[in-house]
Amino acid sequence: MKARHSEPMIPQPFRVAKVQKETFDTFTLQLKSSKGNGVSHFSPGQFNMLYVFGVGEVPISISGDPSNGTLIHTTRVVGNVTKAMGKLKVGDVIGVRGPFGTPWPVENAKGKDVVIVTGGIGLAPLRPALYYFLKHRDEYGKIVLLYGARSKEDILYRRELEQWRARFDLEVHVTVDRGTGNWRGNVGVVTMLIPKAPFDAHNAVSLVCGPEIMMRFTVLELLKRGIPESKIFLSLERNMKCGIGHCGHCQFGPHFTCKDGPVFPYDQIKDLLEKREI
Amino acid sequence: METLERILAEHPLFKGLDPKYLKIVVGCASNIRFEPEQVIYKEGDPAEKFFLIREGKIGLEINIPHRGSIAIQTVNSGDILGWSWLMPPYKWRFTARVYEPTRAIALDGACLRRKCEEDHALGYEFYRRFADIIVQRLQATRLQLLDVYGHHTERQK
Numbered sequence: 475m476k477a478r479h480s481e482p483m484i485p486q487p488f489r490v491a492k493v494q495k496e497t498f499d500t501f502t503l504q505l506k507s508s509k510g511n512g513v514s515h516f517s518p519g520q521f522n523m524l525y526v527f528g529v530g531e532v533p534i535s536i537s538g539d540p541s542n543g544t545l546i547h548t549t550r551v552v553g554n555v556t557k558a559m560g561k562l563k564v565g566d567v568i569g570v571r572g573p574f575g576t577p578w579p580v581e582n583a584k585g586k587d588v589v590i591v592t593g594g595i596g597l598a599p600l601r602p603a604l605y606y607f608l609k610h611r612d613e614y615g616k617i618v619l620l621y622g623a624r625s626k627e628d629i630l631y632r633r634e635l636e637q638w639r640a641r642f643d644l645e646v647h648v649t650v651d652r653g654t655g656n657w658r659g660n661v662g663v664v665t666m667l668i669p670k671a672p673f674d675a676h677n678a679v680s681l682v683c684g685p686e687i688m689m690r691f692t693v694l695e696l697l698k699r700g701i702p703e704s705k706i707f708l709s710l711e712r713n714m715k716c717g718i719g720h721c722g723h724c725q726f727g728p729h730f731t732c733k734d735g736p737v738f739p740y741d742q743i744k745d746l747l748e749k750r751e752i
Numbered sequence: 753m754e755t756l757e758r759i760l761a762e763h764p765l766f767k768g769l770d771p772k773y774l775k776i777v778v779g780c781a782s783n784i785r786f787e788p789e790q791v792i793y794k795e796g797d798p799a800e801k802f803f804l805i806r807e808g809k810i811g812l813e814i815n816i817p818h819r820g821s822i823a824i825q826t827v828n829s830g831d832i833l834g835w836s837w838l839m840p841p842y843k844w845r846f847t848a849r850v851y852e853p854t855r856a857i858a859l860d861g862a863c864l865r866r867k868c869e870e871d872h873a874l875g876y877e878f879y880r881r882f883a884d885i886i887v888q889r890l891q892a893t894r895l896q897l898l899d900v901y902g903h904h905t906e907r908q909k
Contacts, residue, residue, distance in 0.1 A: 593900065593901060594900070594901035622901070623901060624899070624901040624902065628901065649826075651896050651899070651901065652822060652823075652824075653811060653813075653822060653823025653824070653826070654820075654822055654823075655820075657823065658809075658811070658851040658852070659826075659851075660809075660826050660828070661811060661812075661823040661824060661825050661826045662825045662826060662892055662896065663892050663895045663896050665892065665895065666892050670828070670829075670830060684900070684901075685900040685901065687895070687898060687900050688895070688900045691891075691895055
């Protein structure tokens with residue numbers, strides 16, 4: 475699928491069709507085009523620039539199902555724009571530019587085991603990929619989802635995770651950094667789940683998304699298991715502004731994260747990841 | 753039928769251990785089962801044993817005044833539970849509570865400690881092998897301490 479943005483710098487008006495609170499500071503918006511066509515074509519891993527009029531614009535990953543094209547964004551309140559976004563109600567209008575960026579390599583992963591390692595709100599950019607894998611389930615080997623959250627209250631898409639965990643063709647392991655109250659699941663960082671996860675490292679592709687420090691430690695564990703560097707894909711976050719590689723705000727060494735990323739193969743960026751200056 | 757000797761010989765902790773030392777380990781081992789919510793040991797108790805978890809899940813908890821018990825780590829199938837038996841003052845630092853029905857092999861740490869004192873080559877093997885586990889958990893704990901999903905570092909894309 476190709477991004478559709480003939481006028482990439484002009485936000486298109488979308489109406490908020492549904493607002494769902496996910497956790498105490500995370501919410502999901504379902505958007506419908508004000509021009510009537512509610513469908514938006516995107517590939518798993520791409521992002522949109524969402525514009526809260528009068529406040530500002532932020533890059534937010536698309537977290538819905540790519541096969542039905544419904545535009546869904548899960549966002550965490552961290553700044554002024556997302557704070558204003560969190561106050562939007564059904565019927566309010568928001569500007570949308572995109573979709574932008576490189577997708578997860580869902581086609582290239584066919585015939586292989588897929589290992590998804592994610593933490594916090596990093597699950598949101600990976601959900602479209604997971605929908606895609608499940609829709610084309612027979613074309614992949616084992617699919618493993620390893621998800622880490624801060625606490626049980628911070629677990630994203632809890633109901634969906636339970637449904638996925640109940641499936642026989644999907645291996646789901648969730649862990650939290652702090653096990654409070656009656657939590658009787660895994661406690662510890664998500665990287666601890668990798669050594670025993672059931673996949674064939676020599677025929678696997680790994681998709682990783684979360685805080686950058688978590689991704690760095692995750693890569694170390696994946697490499698230790700034997701997944702080649704070229705088969706590990708990370709979704710990076712930088713200060714995306716224009717979305718089309720013109721402004722340079724999101725420059726990451728020789729790359730523009732908005733255009734050459736956000737999804738990068740690890741071997742392409744490994745030398746940049748630990749450089750403090752970048 | 754799986755014998756204790758075979759299970760221990762194949763476990764990553766003891767893989768490649770000299771057969772004469774493996775025999776000592778087997779002599780200190782026994783099968784054990786735990787039921788959910790059972791407390792295997794409590795913070796402050798003497799640490800006399802350690803466990804190879806064959807199946808199940810155990811939470812390591814610490815009690816914080818006014819906040820109750822907080823689990824800081826779980827150990828699962830294939831993991832080792834407990835290393836306080838190896839280091840002075842030989843007391844458990846956390847409480848181990850069973851979260852899921854658990855089958856394990858219990859090893860008499862006090863007995864092995866004495867054997868390690870008598871034969872330093874055996875002691876070296878134990879410390880080397882446990883050092884691997886301790887380093888792995890230390891690194892995980894450091895990552896946990898960073899609170900990577902907190903607001904300061906959370907991705908917002």
